[in-house]
Amino acid sequence: DTAVSQTPKYLVTQMGNDKSIKCEQNLGHDTMYWYKQDSKKFLKIMFSYNNKELIINETVPNRFSPKSPDKAHLNLHINSLELGDSAVYFCASSQLGSTEAFFGQGTRLTVV
């Protein structure tokens, strides 16, 4: 009964490839997020969607494109992967107006 689940857990790919990470939450939340955690453990928000609409878009290269087919899913597609994209990507969800964010288990992306 995982509340926020993302797949895959590990992703190793070559530079220049395109890859996607999927996220699903079964908490009934209306807001979902993507966070990036780099090698120094810094956690930084990338995107936030509320009811399928983009509400936060930080300064992220346009090679990163989030897609929310419904409020329970938020996927992240990355084009033309670069070495610097290597990080752990966390999906999270919360209820807008509420506060606690629940995180998925993370996807460790390694670009070689």
Add this chain to the structure above:
Amino acid sequence: GENVEQHPSTLSVQEGDSAVIKCTYSDSASNYFPWYKQELGKRPQLIIDIRSNVGEKKDQRIAVTLNKTAKHFSLHITETQPEDSAVYFCAATSTGGGNKLTFGTGTQLKVEL
């Protein structure tokens, strides 16, 4: 935008001692301050939070204090145990601003036997 600073970056204590982690924030509109614990290879998990209308909150061995005037808040862990070893993140957000959490840079806490 919000900027959250966190100190220290690493903290080593003996089992049974107390640990204190401090954070400052810049945006006076921030009104919610959670603390997350992240064990090695795991997801960040909320351990305690505080809202701007409260000065202190306690939950068993952990407590958080907030000084709105000075824009700083702190996490206090008493009677530390080895299982408290983890990276701790403070964060700040305005609940009217899309719930965007701005995280501190993290504190690696090591509790030694």
